[in-house]
Amino acid sequence: MNANTSAAVAADSGLHWQEGFSRLGDAFFTRLSPRPLPSPYWVGTSRAMARELGLSDEWVASQEALEAFTGNIPLAGSDPLASVYSGHQFGVWAGQLGDGRAILLGETDKGQEIQLKGAGLTPYSRMGDGRAVLRSSIREFLCSEAMHALGVPTSRALCVTGSNAPVRRETMETAAVVTRVAPSFVRFGHFEHFAYSGQHDELRKLADYVIDRYYPECRNATTLAGNPYANLLQAVSARTARLMAHWQAVGFCHGVMNTDNMSILGLTIDYGPFQFLDGFNPAHICNHSDTQGRYAYNRQPNIAYWNLFCLGQALLPLISPAAESGNGEQEFDQELALAALEPYKTQFPEALENAMRAKLGLVDSRPEDRELIESALKLLASEQADYTIFWRRLSHHIAGTPDRAAAEPVRDILLDRPTLDDWLQRFDVRVGADRAETGRRMLAANPKFVLRNHLGEEVIQAAKLGDFSPLQALADVLSAPFDEHPAHESWAGFPPEWASTIEISCSS
Incomplete structure (x- = not known):
């Protein structure tokens, strides 16, 4: 001991x-x-x-x-x-x-x-x-x-x-x-700590540990001049790009994307003032403490890149040899680090498009898909329609019969029915004869249940009174979010009006 x-x-x-x-x-x-x-x-x-x-x-x-x-x-x-x-x-x-x-x-x-x-x-x-x-x-x-x-x-x-x-x-x-x-709770901030304090031996020791333990392929990579630390930065960037695509596709807002809350393994960590979107408002700010909207839903991908840039700066002493400047300070060549970050700019949009294509149940990529995705999101944003319910009802519609009456649950979500009908018609053409299988894939990609703020608040209030059964029941449902769970249909419904008054801050 x-x-x-x-x-x-x-x-x-x-x-x-x-x-x-x-x-x-x-x-x-x-x-x-x-x-x-x-x-x-x-x-x-x-x-x-x-x-x-x-x-x-x-x-x-x-x-x-x-x-x-x-x-x-x-x-x-x-x-x-x-x-x-x-x-x-x-x-x-x-x-x-x-x-x-x-x-x-x-x-x-x-x-x-x-x-x-x-x-x-x-x-x-x-x-x-x-x-x-x-x-x-x-x-x-x-x-x-x-x-x-x-x-x-x-x-x-x-x-x-x-x-x-x-x-x-x-x-x-x-x-x-x-x-x-x-697997690890190492954060971008661990690297920043040793870089900013000038502890470059410890910085190298940490980077070597992370590479050997979690990214061994970076040790012998021939890309980026064979520099294992540049390859580490590139590998972390790729994982972070995929993570951001997951967040955006499921409508998740983290709320506090500080560099000390960013996982070196591309994991979601440090759940504080998070939220799953109710109405689709791309500029939604879930953190009441975020008065400037730095971590709004639509800013998350760019903030992730900003954080990766900070990680790149921290790794510069390992990526690039230092030269003495005229005033005696060390200067690092940023070219290799910037090259390691560059793929993020294409990897994130590609990963997001793939994630959104999966929500549409599409297995192949066609030129018209991007416009189909963007027009759907634009339509949802125009009325701040419920994000999770729209995709779930659309999934059931595609999995069912193609007639107009079967589309009514989807049409009921939006007021601009002519624009929605036009979009549904174009989507039907894209789906073609593979309708039932497409619907099955959509139901496996679009959850019926997410942890909405009001659901969390309800089980928290019960727990404060000593009743933990609602919490365990909700946890069980959320562990299988694509299943129907008919006994808990209300948890998949529209949020009550009071849900919009819930304020989640950094205080915990």
């Missing part, structure tokens, strides 16, 4: 650990133990994630597991630590940040890191208290697993535990801990 861990008997979960991020050394983290919370209770559990980790249903439901995932007793073999990183927040350099309330327990032999979020103060908590509150923990738990079920690259969530320990935000709330899982 690590010297910093509690003297309590360790919980034997059956997990087997291997050395991962911890091999990098003390410059990258601080070893410490989670801080206990009184009288913990279960809030929600992902049985699918537990089984992927090799945890038995019986153990996950045990009191020992509850205490371990709250941070009250150590997991046998774990080596908890909090990592240091820096980053740009809302476009401004914020300096040193780090895991202010997240503690990494370690990496399992299945290649998954397990992290407790809300586990108490760390050296990187700054002015924070190291805690997470119940509402935000529930939202992260639900959305992590929902995004996975939608096929969007994401961190996962094993469970949420709660405690009545008070936590002050805008009002007094209660504490919770969400257990997060990912």
Whole structure:
């Protein structure tokens, strides 16, 4: 057991650990133990994630597991630590940040890191208290697993535990801990930290670790002058382009795309003030704290490129040899880094077009497809029609009969029926005789259920009263979002009027 861990008997979960991020050394983290919370209770559990980790249903439901995932007793073999990183927040350099309330327990032999979020103060908590509150923990738990079920690259969530320990935000709330899982929680900001502080040996050590562990193909690539660090930047850019295409296609707004919230593996991480679109408003801002609209839905792809540019700047000491300028400062040639970033400009639109073509059930590419996609989105935006319901009803229409009456559920969504009818006619021509199979593909690509803000709010309010059954029921539905789930038809309906009054901010 690590010297910093509690003297309590360790919980034997059956997990087997291997050395991962911890091999990098003390410059990258601080070893410490989670801080206990009184009288913990279960809030929600992902049985699918537990089984992927090799945890038995019986153990996950045990009191020992509850205490371990709250941070009250150590997991046998774990080596908890909090990592240091820096980053740009809302476009401004914020300096040193780090895991202010997240503690990494370690990496399992299945290649998954397990992290407790809300586990108490760390050296990187700054002015924070190291805690997470119940509402935000529930939202992260639900959305992590929902995004996975939608096929969007994401961190996962094993469970949420709660405690009545008070936590002050805008009002007094209660504490919770969400257990997060990912192959790695390394962020763009980890690289920025060592680049901006001039710790180039540590920067190289981190980059070599990431390449050898997650991007081994970059080591021997012949592209970009055979430079493995330039190839790493290009590979991360490609994954990020695909991630942005996933987000845009499913109507997901992240809300806080700071460089310290960007995964080096192209995963969705750090669920805070996120939202799935209700009405299709391309300029929608989901984060009440984002007063300038920097992270609006339609700006996400460009912000991702901006963040990649920051990553490229951080990697410059490794990508390009430094030369001494006239004033004695080091100058780096940016040409190779810019070349590594350049493919993003074509990869993102190609990935988005492919994702939208999949929503239309199309398996081959034709010149007219782009106009068909763009005109559909323009029509939805003109009336801010419900994004998820439109695509789902269109899927059922194509999977059913082609007559006008069968199109009524789709036509009911929009007031401009002549324009919609013209679009439907052109789409019918594009589909041709492959209608039933196209409809089947569309139903497998367009979810019936997404985690709308009002659904999250309803289960949060129930959880605050001690009723966690609605949360688990919603989690089960969101784990199979393309199925019909007739018992929960209301969760696939239009949001109530009060949904537009929900304000989600960075406070959690």
